[in-house]
Structures are given as structure tokens and as C-alpha cells.
Amino acid sequence: MQRLDAAVVGAGAAGIGMALALQKVPGLKFGVLEAGRVGESFRRWPAQARFITPSFHSNPFGLADLNAVNEPSSPAIHTGAEHPSGPQYAEYLSFIARGHELPVATDCKVAAVGAVPGGGFILDTPRGRLQAGFLIWATGEFQFPDLAPFPGAQWCPHYAQVADWTRFQASRYTVIGGYESGVDAAVNLAGLGREVRLLARKSTWDPQGSHDPSLSLSPYSRQRLYQAIDTGRLEIVFGVDVIGLTRDAAGGFRIHAGDGRYWDEKAAPILGTGFLKGGGARQVAELWDWDEDGRVVLSDADESTITPGLFLAGPQVRQEQRIYCFIYKFRQRYALIARRIGLCLDRDTTALETGAGAWGPFGNSECCEGCEC
CATH class of the missing domain: 3.50.50.60 (FAD/NAD(P)-binding domain)
Known part of the structure; x- marks a missing residue:
């Protein structure tokens, strides 16, 4: 059985971004498991759909591209578009994954997840069973539409x-x-x-x-x-x-x-009625606590409150009144999760300490209504 320190499920913006953060922790053995292709959800967008958040190469002036999954890159440069299409953005994610040599296993759908008594997880995949000390669920929401909002x-x-x-x-x-x-x-x-x-x-x-x-x-x-x-x-x-x-x-x-x-x-x-509350987190619904509104309850480090070692990354993350449903929002949580895992394993997390302004001059990790940005 293959063993990893951390496994990321999903290779979209959240999964690739999390992998880049984990890669900064020396000696951490991790992998990304993707049921389809890198950026699969983006590849399934309607042909005419475009990003509503604009991409712009403002990086040289200390402002990261709003749709980037790491600070140096820019989808605007890679795609040549201010509002990329889904397939264009998926190719950007693939480019990032290849360029950073991320350990991504595509066409590797996780069929079942079990929490191990005492800590860790067992994942059933087409390539055999996998044991992971920590699990980051990053399967997004687009592939989990609300198909039954009313009878008929x-x-x-x-x-x-x-x-x-x-x-x-x-x-x-x-x-x-x-x-x-x-x-x-x-x-x-x-x-x-x-x-x-x-x-x-x-x-x-x-x-x-x-x-x-x-x-x-x-x-x-x-x-x-x-x-x-x-x-x-x-x-x-x-x-x-x-x-x-x-x-x-x-x-x-x-x-x-x-x-x-x-x-x-x-x-x-x-x-046009949206997606299931919790999105892909419902694939392992029993490993999360859910509030009265049907949303995942998370610790301040985006960890499950009932399954230690299980983290949520992506658009379904909420912290009090803060809703992290855009890439420029939830990407600010990558380092938080990676740091928590690194510290639990007594690893050096210095490379994750990028400073308050990593994503822009205000370092808006608390971005919400009324913030300085």
C-alpha cells in the first residue's frame, strides 16, 4: 500500500494551488488524485462561459493576477485573455502542474474514503489502496449542481x-x-x-x-x-x-x-439555480459536521470538526461571514492548511511565511465587507 503524508483530492484551482503550497514544505510526501483531467470542471463549462473575475498581469507591481493559483503566475499571460474560457484556464492549470512537476494522478477517481482509528485515511482508487496521514478535499462545486430545487x-x-x-x-x-x-x-x-x-x-x-x-x-x-x-x-x-x-x-x-x-x-x-451546498464535500458527507443551513462546519484552519486531519479547500469554504467562493479568495487559505500539516509533522514551514502582502499590498486574508481593500 502506498503511503503519503498528505493526499489532495481534486486537480482544479483549489487542488493545484494546495499542491503548490505543500511543495514548499521540505520532505513532505504528497500527491494529487483527480478523477478526470487537470481542470476537469473548467473543461465542462459551456463553450461561451468566461471568467467573471478579470485576469491581468499586474504581478510586477505587487498585485497577483486575480485568477492565479500561485503568486508569480498569471492566467492572463498564459491564455492571452482577460476573461479566460474554461478550457483555457484548464490548460493554465495543466501548465502550472507540469512546470512544477506536481505529483498528479489523473483518471484516478477516489471510490471510498475511510478514517483510520488513531489518525490518517485509507483511500480506495483504481490504482489500489492509498494511506494518507492528512487529506485535503478539493473537488469544488461545478460537478455537483442542484438538480432538484423544486418538483418537476x-x-x-x-x-x-x-x-x-x-x-x-x-x-x-x-x-x-x-x-x-x-x-x-x-x-x-x-x-x-x-x-x-x-x-x-x-x-x-x-x-x-x-x-x-x-x-x-x-x-x-x-x-x-x-x-x-x-x-x-x-x-x-x-x-x-x-x-x-x-x-x-x-x-x-x-x-x-x-x-x-x-x-x-x-x-x-x-x-440557473446553483450548486449543492457543500459541493464535492458531500462525497464524504459523513466525515464533516453540517450546520442547520446545510453547509460544512470547519475549524479556523479549514479542518473538519469531527474528523481530524481532513481539510476543505475551494469555493465551499466559509469562515463566519467570510465566503471564499472565488479563486482570489480561497487561494489565501492554501498556506494556512499546508502550514498546519507541516507543523503537525514537525517540518520546516518557513517557505510558507510569505508575509501579509503575498497576494497584494493589503494582504487581504480577512477580506470581507468593510475591509481596507
Whole structure:
């Protein structure tokens, strides 16, 4: 049985970034296990999807590219794009993994995880069993969409299941959900000449609302939304809580709202309703504690509160009111986890002490509403 000090599950932005941090701990034996390819979730984005956070090579002036997984690199340089596509970003991650010679095992899906009494984990993989002293779960959320937000949702394609919006050939569609994925679906369909109705509980782009893009629509999406509205092909209906979808004898669909309103469509509505709370952490749900809202409970070091040695990395990390759902947010947790593991193994973690300004002049590790940045 192969033995590692630490195993990382998932080779997306969180997994590759964590591997780079672990690599800074001398003598640490670690590996990354990926069910598909490096950056698999990004490779599954709709063809028209783009990063909402801009990439820019500001590194020489002490500002790391917002989408970089380590301080020196820049997706803007590698992809030549300010708003990279999913496949472009996946190639950036692959480039980083190759350049740093990270020990990544692709096509290596973890089938089962067991916590060992006294510490450590046993992982079942296609390449045999693996024992790890520490386990970092970094499987993200995109591959874990919420497919059942209301009865009848099984007839609806979810944003995460869409390969290319040009395949949607009906003359009109209804999109359910008013945050990033719902707005992106509506904007792309309107751009292709389709008539689109967007059903949203509330506006996520209110200028008087939160400025945190974890809670409100990003400037990039707002700009594109306003342009789509100007075409006259996008109608937005607010105050809609969809509670069900039914089909009629002719194969059409009726969308039911909680206040009694309804809308009839010939084409199945599109779900822009987000992802499961906890995302990929639900693959090992029994190893985490969950709060009343269905989210993972973590220590201040992003460690499971019921399974010592198990850490969560990526967009599902939350600490009190801080939501780390963007790369530029959760990448600031890499060193924290790597340092905790290194210290537990009595290893030198000096290389992880990069200073408060590693990701920018403010070193915004506590970034939230009202912070100095």
C-alpha cells in the first residue's frame, strides 16, 4: 500500500494551488488524485462561459493576477485573455502542474474514503489502496449542481449540464435563477437571438446592495446583462419563487410560482439555480459536521470538526461571514492548511511565511465587507 503524508483530492484551482503550497514544505510526501483531467470542471463549462473575475498581469507591481493559483503566475499571460474560457484556464492549470512537476494522478477517481482509528485515511482508487496521514478535499462545486430545487426540475437542463448554448434552437426560453449562472445563460441565449424570460427572486445587481461578488452580481455580468436588456430580447421578472414545474398533454411546460403566478413554455426551462451546498464535500458527507443551513462546519484552519486531519479547500469554504467562493479568495487559505500539516509533522514551514502582502499590498486574508481593500 502506498503511503503519503498528505493526499489532495481534486486537480482544479483549489487542488493545484494546495499542491503548490505543500511543495514548499521540505520532505513532505504528497500527491494529487483527480478523477478526470487537470481542470476537469473548467473543461465542462459551456463553450461561451468566461471568467467573471478579470485576469491581468499586474504581478510586477505587487498585485497577483486575480485568477492565479500561485503568486508569480498569471492566467492572463498564459491564455492571452482577460476573461479566460474554461478550457483555457484548464490548460493554465495543466501548465502550472507540469512546470512544477506536481505529483498528479489523473483518471484516478477516489471510490471510498475511510478514517483510520488513531489518525490518517485509507483511500480506495483504481490504482489500489492509498494511506494518507492528512487529506485535503478539493473537488469544488461545478460537478455537483442542484438538480432538484423544486418538483418537476428533472425535465430541466441545468447550467452545469450545458456544453454549448448554440444547441438550444427554440425561439424562446425561460431561465430560472437570478445569480451568475442564470444571468450568464440568459445573456448568452439573448445574444444568439433567442427571446428570454429570466425569473429571479430578487435583483442581485442592486447598486445599493452588497459589493461582495459572493453575494451580488459581478460588474462583468452586470455590464453584459444591461447590454442584453438593450436588445429587447430579455425580460426579467422579479419576486418569483418557483415551487414546481408541470407538463401538459402536448409536451409543454407550466412554471408555477409560490404566489400563484405561472408561465407556459414550449421548451423546458433552464436551471440557473446553483450548486449543492457543500459541493464535492458531500462525497464524504459523513466525515464533516453540517450546520442547520446545510453547509460544512470547519475549524479556523479549514479542518473538519469531527474528523481530524481532513481539510476543505475551494469555493465551499466559509469562515463566519467570510465566503471564499472565488479563486482570489480561497487561494489565501492554501498556506494556512499546508502550514498546519507541516507543523503537525514537525517540518520546516518557513517557505510558507510569505508575509501579509503575498497576494497584494493589503494582504487581504480577512477580506470581507468593510475591509481596507
